[in-house]
Amino acid sequence: MKQKPPLVALGTLIGRELRNEKVEKPTIKYAQAGLARKGEDYVLIKPDCQRVHGDPSTSFSVFAVLDGHNGNSAAIYTKENLLNNVLSVVPQDIGREEWLNALPRALVAGFVKTDNEFQKEGETSGTTVTFVIIDGWTVTVASVGDSRCILETQGGEVSLLTVDHRLEENVKERERVTASGGEVGRLNVYGGSGVGPLRCWPGGLCLSRSIGDMDVGDFIVPIPHVKQVKLSNAGGRLIIASDGIWDSLSSDMAAQCCRGLPAELAAKLVVKEALRSRGLKDDTTCLVVDIIPSDHPVLPPTPKEKQTLLSSRIFGKRFENPINKSSKLSAVGAVEELFEEGSAILAERLGKDFLLSSNSGLLKCAVCQVELPPTEGSPIKPVSLYSRASKPCEATLLCANCCKKKDAMEGKRPPAVAA
Numbered sequence: 001m002k003q004k005p006p007l008v009a010l011g012t013l014i015g016r017e018l019r020n021e022k023v024e025k026p027t028i029k030y031a032q033a034g035l036a037r038k039g040e041d042y043v044l045i046k047p048d049c050q051r052v053h054g055d056p057s058t059s060f061s062v063f064a065v066l067d068g069h070n071g072n073s074a075a076i077y078t079k080e081n082l083l084n085n086v087l088s089v090v091p092q093d094i095g096r097e098e099w100l101n102a103l104p105r106a107l108v109a110g111f112v113k114t115d116n117e118f119q120k121e122g123e124t125s126g127t128t129v130t131f132v133i134i135d136g137w138t139v140t141v142a143s144v145g146d147s148r149c150i151l152e153t154q155g156g157e158v159s160l161l162t163v164d165h166r167l168e169e170n171v172k173e174r175e176r177v178t179a180s181g182g183e184v185g186r187l188n189v190y191g192g193s194g195v196g197p198l199r200c201w202p203g204g205l206c207l208s209r210s211i212g213d214m215d216v217g218d219f220i221v222p223i224p225h226v227k228q229v230k231l232s233n234a235g236g237r238l239i240i241a242s243d244g245i246w247d248s249l250s251s252d253m254a255a256q257c258c259r260g261l262p263a264e265l266a267a268k269l270v271v272k273e274a275l276r277s278r279g280l281k282d283d284t285t286c287l288v289v290d291i292i293p294s295d296h297p298v299l300p301p302t303p304k305e306k307q308t309l310l311s312s313r314i315f316g317k318r319f320e321n322p323i324n325k326s327s328k329l330s331a332v333g334a335v336e337e338l339f340e341e342g343s344a345i346l347a348e349r350l351g352k353d354f355l356l357s358s359n360s361g362l363l364k365c366a367v368c369q370v371e372l373p374p375t376e377g378s379p380i381k382p383v384s385l386y387s388r389a390s391k392p393c394e395a396t397l398l399c400a401n402c403c404k405k406k407d408a409m410e411g412k413r414p415p416a417v418a419a
């Protein structure tokens with residue numbers, strides 16, 4: 001057995017990772033800060049989850065910010081149920097790589113399932129969700145609404161891991177809503193010109209995606225934008241926050257005002273900075289998560305030029321690793337993009353090869369996990385989604401309810417409605 005050295009040089013660490021050796025998991029440090037105005041912002045912090053129950057080597061962390069509207073019940077319900085709904089979709093007996101690959105689709109199914117089940121409660125509130133899973137150096141973010149997650153890597157590079165589902169700014173979403181039968185416009189006051197941000201009608205919501213909101217059109221969908229990235233083992237910082245922050249600070253401003261400071265102080269400073277310019281107009285919540293090399297348990301303020309030089313030297317020659325297929329590994333502090341998809345079409349998100357098997361050999365709905373009755377005459381075995389598809393729902397593993405919901409989200413009316 002090898003002795004673990006007390007300190008490993010950066011170059012060694014990188015070399016080790018390139019040779020696909022097992023590298024220490026990062027240390028996760030986090031803190032939240034915020035001020036409530038309506039009391040509809042919530043934070044989920046679960047730093048010690050395990051993929052395989054009882055096996056600490058399969059640990060991962062979950063962080064989320066939820067910004068509720070028209071009440072707080074959707075935010076609370078989602079906070080309590082979303083993680084389980086996501087995990088229930090992933091088979092138990094898979095390895096880490098498979099689990100990371102399965103996450104983007106499991107997140108989609110989990111969001112839709114949570115929305116379906118919350119709507120059965122008969123509550124009208126809704127919520128944004130920005131849901132982050134950190135496993136090793138891989139960060140997977142799923143989001144609906146406008147609570148952003150930004151990533152700052154060593155060297156000060158700031159990138160956005162979410163997309164704002166706001167009708168005012170998101171042209172694509174405006175087009176989708178309109179195409180699905182919604183109307184987009186501003187509030188009309190006294191018959192004059194519209195005021196305030198763009199909203200969609202019926203409902204009058206400024207967001208185009210959320211969980212909950214049963215009193216608005218079906219075109220407000222719970223299908224998340226998902227992005228998965230792998231950090232270099234220099235680590236990075238995530239700032240996840242509700243729009244109370246982002247309405248006054250740009251991503252760069254938020255990252256910059258707390259750069260180099262420990263998470264606890266950083267979260268407070270971001271909130272303070274946001275309130276300084278605008279005052280407390282809305283619930284304002286900020287969660288800072290630092291993903292730090294375990295060998296160097298602080299985020300060092302990095303001299304940019306030096307780092308770039310070092311990294312270009314290290315990465316200058318292509319490593320002789322045949323396993324390292326298409327990955328576009330770049331400089332230290334840079335990020336490898338593994339996955340990004342934001343389509344609101346459920347079929348595209350769950351994919352053709354989304355194999356679902358259950359231990360009992362019965363088929364399950366891909367979204368709600370309800371067991372499906374076997375089709376007459378056809379053998380019971382796992383079937384890939386849409387594989388025999390001429391009419392999608394017949395071949396997919398969606399139960400009748402989820403299928404109806406899927407059609408409604410895509411703006412398809414049931415045929416009976418046609419007069």
Ligand SMILES: [Zn+2]
Pocket residue numbers: 365366367368369370398399400401402403
């Ligand atoms: Zn279902």
